[in-house]
Amino acid sequence: MSHVNATTFTIVVVLFLIVTGAGFAAARWRRPTTMMHLDEWGLAGRGFGLFITWFLLGGDLYTAYTFIAVPALVFGSGSIGFYAVAYTIMVFPIVFIFLPRLWSVSRVHGYVTPADFIRGRYGSRGLALASAFTGILALMPYIALQLVGIQAVLTVMGVGTSSANTFVKDLPLFIAFLVLAIFTYVSGLRAPALIAFIKDTLIYLFVIVAVFYIPTRLGGWSHIFGVAQAHFASISPATKKPIGTFIPPSKSVGSTQFDFASLALGSAVALFLYPHAITGTLAARRRSTVTRNMIYLPLYSVLLALIALFGYMAVADPVTTANVKKSGNPQLAVPYLFQHMFPSWFTGIAFAGIIIGALVPAAIMSIAAANLFTRNVFTEFFKPDASPELQTRLSQWASLVVKLGALLFAVELPHTFSINLQLLGGIWILQLAPMLIGGLFTRWFHRWALLAGWLAGMVFGTLAAYNVSNATASHWAASSDIEFGHSVYIGLSAVVLNLVIAVVVTVALRAARVPEGADETQPGQYTADPDEAPAPTPAGVGAAP
Amino acid sequence: MTQQATNGRRPSAVAAHPLISAGIAILIAADIFFALYTPIYARLTPKLGDFPFFYWYLLIFMPVTSAALWLATLLQKRLGDTRGTQ
Numbered sequence: 073m074s075h076v077n078a079t080t081f082t083i084v085v086v087l088f089l090i091v092t093g094a095g096f097a098a099a100r101w102r103r104p105t106t107m108m109h110l111d112e113w114g115l116a117g118r119g120f121g122l123f124i125t126w127f128l129l130g131g132d133l134y135t136a137y138t139f140i141a142v143p144a145l146v147f148g149s150g151s152i153g154f155y156a157v158a159y160t161i162m163v164f165p166i167v168f169i170f171l172p173r174l175w176s177v178s179r180v181h182g183y184v185t186p187a188d189f190i191r192g193r194y195g196s197r198g199l200a201l202a203s204a205f206t207g208i209l210a211l212m213p214y215i216a217l218q219l220v221g222i223q224a225v226l227t228v229m230g231v232g233t234s235s236a237n238t239f240v241k242d243l244p245l246f247i248a249f250l251v252l253a254i255f256t257y258v259s260g261l262r263a264p265a266l267i268a269f270i271k272d273t274l275i276y277l278f279v280i281v282a283v284f285y286i287p288t289r290l291g292g293w294s295h296i297f298g299v300a301q302a303h304f305a306s307i308s309p310a311t312k313k314p315i316g317t318f319i320p321p322s323k324s325v326g327s328t329q330f331d332f333a334s335l336a337l338g339s340a341v342a343l344f345l346y347p348h349a350i351t352g353t354l355a356a357r358r359r360s361t362v363t364r365n366m367i368y369l370p371l372y373s374v375l376l377a378l379i380a381l382f383g384y385m386a387v388a389d390p391v392t393t394a395n396v397k398k399s400g401n402p403q404l405a406v407p408y409l410f411q412h413m414f415p416s417w418f419t420g421i422a423f424a425g426i427i428i429g430a431l432v433p434a435a436i437m438s439i440a441a442a443n444l445f446t447r448n449v450f451t452e453f454f455k456p457d458a459s460p461e462l463q464t465r466l467s468q469w470a471s472l473v474v475k476l477g478a479l480l481f482a483v484e485l486p487h488t489f490s491i492n493l494q495l496l497g498g499i500w501i502l503q504l505a506p507m508l509i510g511g512l513f514t515r516w517f518h519r520w521a522l523l524a525g526w527l528a529g530m531v532f533g534t535l536a537a538y539n540v541s542n543a544t545a546s547h548w549a550a551s552s553d554i555e556f557g558h559s560v561y562i563g564l565s566a567v568v569l570n571l572v573i574a575v576v577v578t579v580a581l582r583a584a585r586v587p588e589g590a591d592e593t594q595p596g597q598y599t600a601d602p603d604e605a606p607a608p609t610p611a612g613v614g615a616a617p
Numbered sequence: 618m619t620q621q622a623t624n625g626r627r628p629s630a631v632a633a634h635p636l637i638s639a640g641i642a643i644l645i646a647a648d649i650f651f652a653l654y655t656p657i658y659a660r661l662t663p664k665l666g667d668f669p670f671f672y673w674y675l676l677i678f679m680p681v682t683s684a685a686l687w688l689a690t691l692l693q694k695r696l697g698d699t700r701g702t703q
Contacts, residue, residue, distance in 0.1 A: 151659075157675045158652050161682055165648040168686055293667035319671050320659045329655035337653055360690075367687045374679045381672075 076230045080411075083420025084229070084427065087274070088248070091267050091428050095255030098262040109460040110184050113260035114443045114467060115355045118179070124265060125356045125365050128436075130372045131268030132352040133343065135214075136221030136430030137494075139275070139379055140403050146383025147396070147405040150304040150316030151332075154380055158336035159343075160373035164366045167344045171353060173512045173598040175362045178354050180597040185440070186350050186508055187448040193511045194519040195589030197452055202526055203504050204448035207347040208474075210501040211441045213493030214346075215474065216481035218430040218437075220403070220491075222248060223482065225423045227399075228407035242483050248427065253475050256435045257468050261355055264435040271432050274425035276375065278410075278418070282385075283378045286413050290388050296381075299388040331552050331559040338564040341509075342502045347440035348433065359601040382406050389413070434475070442470035495551045496537055499563040503529035506567070506574045512598065519589050521577035529570030536562045637692050644689045648682055 102119065104112040111118055120128060138156070146153030174189065183189050186207065191200035222245055231244050255263045287293050304316035320332040343349055356362050386392045386405040395408040410422045446467045451458045458466070481493075507522040540553050540562075552559045651657065658674040665673040 151671065154671070154675060158655075161652040161675070161678050162649050164682055164686060165645045168645060168689065297667060297669060297672075319661055319669070320655055322656065322659070329659050332659075333653050333655045363690050363693070367683050367690065370679045370682045370686075373682075374676065377676050377679065 077416045077419070079416040080229060080420040080423065081231070083417055084424045087270075087421070087424035088251075088427065091270055091431065092251050092255065094266050094270060095251070095259060095263040098255070098259040098266040101259075101262050101266055107260065108464045110443060110446070110463050110467060111182070113464045114184055114439055115351065116261040116265055118355055119357050120265065120355045120361070121357050122361050122364055122368075125352070125361050126368050127268040127272055128265045128355065129349070129352045129365060129369060131264065131271050131429075131432040132348060132436045133369075133433075134275075134372055134376060134429070135218060135433040136426050137214075137217040138376065139426050139429060140221045140224050140406060141217075141491075142376065142380050143383035143386065143406045144402045146380050147386045148316065148383075148402045150300065150318050151320050152317060152335075153383055154377075155332045155335040155339070157373065157377045157380055158332070159339040160376050161370070162336060163340040163343050164370055164373075166340050168363065168366045170509050170512050171344055171366075172359050172362050174350065174508075175353055175356060176359055176600045177512070177593055177597050179359075179602055180600050181593065184354070185443050185447050186345070186347055186504070187444055190507055190511065191448065191452070192592045193515070194507070194522070195591060196519040196523075199507060199519050199523050199526075200448050200452065202523060203507060204444040206500050206504055206526075206530070207444050208441045210497035211347060211437045212474065212478055213481060213497050214348075215434050215437045215441075215478035217491065217494050218434040219245060219249065219478060219482035221430045222427050224401075224403045225407050225426050227401075228404055228411055229423060245483070246479070248431070249475060249479055252431050252435060253438075253472050256438060256471055256475075260468075261351065261436065261439055264432045264439075265355070267428065267435075268432050271425065271428045274421060275429055278422040278425050279375055279378050281418070282382065282410070282413070282422070286382075286385050286409070289413055290385060296384050296388040300384040303387050328559050331561065334561040334564045335552065338502055338561040338567070339498065341505055341567075342498050342563065345501045345504045345508055347444055348437040351436055351440040351443070358603075379406075382409060385409055434478070438471040438474045438478075439467070441474045442467040445470045445474075492537075496534060498551070499533035499537060499566055500530060502563040502567045503533065503570050506571050510574075515588075515591055516578065517574055518578040518581040518586065520586065521574045521581055524577045525570040525572075525574030528573045529566040532569050533562055533566035536566065634696055637696050641689050641692045641696075644685045644692075648685045652678060652682075 099107065102117060104117050107113055142153055142156045145156075174186075177183070177192075178189060181188075181192055183192065185204065187200040187204040190203045191197060194200075223242075226244055259266075287296060290296055301318040304318045305314055307313065308315045320329045322329055344353070353362055356365070383405065386396070386409045389409060389412060391412045392405060392409045395412070396402055396405050399408075407423065407426070410419050414422065446458075446463050450466060451463060455462070503526050506517065506525055510517055510522075536553050537551065540551075551563070552561050553565075554560070658671055660671060661669045663670055668676070
């Protein structure tokens with residue numbers, strides 16, 4: 073720890089301590105009569121209004137990895153990184169179509185997880201298990217990437233890089249994670265909800281300051297865009313092609329417009345299929361809390377667009393470019409940019425914002441994964457009469473196990489592996505679209521057809537992602553491949569295959585009159601807006617309203 | 618494509634207010650389309666200040682999305698009020 077800046081370090085530590093205090097105090101916030109119910113521990117009493125939900129969802133969806141990876145992609149490849157901006161534009165109108173329906177039906181039936189809904193809608197434990205499995209599988213590497221985000225900041229701070237011993241080297245990361253694990257265990261969803269206020273305030277602060285201040289140091293926006301345009305047009309010696317693109321080209325130079333659009337669309341549909349996004353939604357008090365949030369959440373997208381532009385600022389700053397080149401890790405572009413541009417005290421605020429920004433989603437993701445395990449695996453298959461207390465206790469422990477697993481991922485495996493898994497996670501989670509989004513509108517699909525489509529999508533998506541190669545990597549080189557002459561996001565082509573199989577098999581199974589399973593939901597329940605939370609049900613899913 | 622429009626038990630809301638229902642559908646569809654159809658905005662000019670078209674288009678689109686969804690919720694409310702439900 074030789075070249076640690078004392079001011080930066082102190083500010084990060086102080087802000088971290090404040091967040092730790094808030095995490096534990098959250099158990100007393102909006103205090104329930106008992107914390108030992110999943111509606112309380114896992115959904116914070118389903119009582120959050122417009123304001124808290126806005127902070128919670130914003131803090132949940134815009135993860136530390138976003139703050140690191142999106143500008144890193146822009147830094148490395150140019151305009152294709154802005155797919156993330158188009159995606160956060162599209163996501164809210166898309167979600168506006170189906171999310172209020174999911175909220176309503178979950179509220180009426182007391183569903184805690186998306187798999188609870190699948191179970192109730194199709195009367196199929198197998199299909200519910202498939203969706204729970206997909207959710208947990210997709211969340212694990214996502215949590216691990218939050219840690220990668222924290223590590224990127226710690227590396228640039230110079231903390232803990234001096235030792236060869238893994239444990240000593242990552243000690244700060246272990247401490248941060250231990251604190252996170254304990255306050256999540258104690259306070260449940262209330263902890264990330266309260267911390268989200270601190271996170272969002274810090275992030276809005278440093279992004280707005282950075283957007284107005286850094287260009288004045290770099291010769292203005294025209295210089296930044298000019299340097300970026302020239303940089304991405306230059307020819308890479310390794311591939312004999314341009315390094316990147318400044319505007320998505322229509323012909324296949326690097327990343328095409330089709331690629332850009334399919335990545336944006338696939339990611340937008342996928343976002344609210346992630347269990348942690350649904351957890352944040354189901355904690356809302358009223359249906360209108362969800363719909364009205366879709367109006368205000370695009371404010372965060374503005375933030376993301378500005379964060380993406382940091383990638384160009386890093387390109388335009390020779391010192392940052394040199395630092396990144398020396399480290400060989402483009403993920404460090406934004407931390408290096410801040411360190412070079414800001415006075416050390418403000419760097420501390422920005423770094424603390426990114427670190428805390430990782431803790432909020434990591435907490436919600438671990439709660440969501442734990443609830444899936446408790447409700448749709450353990451209670452469903454092993455102990456159908458599990459009491460709410462037992463379910464909650466189990467979720468608390470499961471959240472610890474999930475986080476420990478993610479920690480091992482982040483520390484033991486190469487980061488490229490986590491990033492590849494995250495890429496796969498997006499492809500996998502998208503395979504839930506036909507059963508989840510489809511199921512919110514129609515019961516036409518047959519449960520076994522959905523299972524067949526899901527399996528096909530999962531296998532195709534995984535193999536296709538594995539087989540993508542480029543000049544520097546033989547596998548997992550990108551999230552897009554060529555289908556019918558266009559470069560397409562694999563998740564999107566996989567879900568189209570999934571849907572086609574679901575339709576064909578449904579027609580066949582219906583013709584053969586295979587039993588469809590019971591549907592415990594009724595049409596009116598998808599638009600219902602009950603004032604009161606559902607009465608706590610003793611045994612998991614399936615209670616009548 | 619709205620909550621009310623696809624509510625199987627009360628198709629009358631859509632039938633009774635085809636204009637409002639269509640309005641909501643168009644607002645949502647347009648919002649998605651103009652972000653999805655990349656050829657519209659994958660261009661350098663016209664610039665706004667120092668920002669190439671591609672970049673300022675995406676930035677401006679955010680408040681536009683908010684406004685479109687705000688209008689859609691207002692229309693939904695009218696659809697809902699005439700039905701006598703939330």
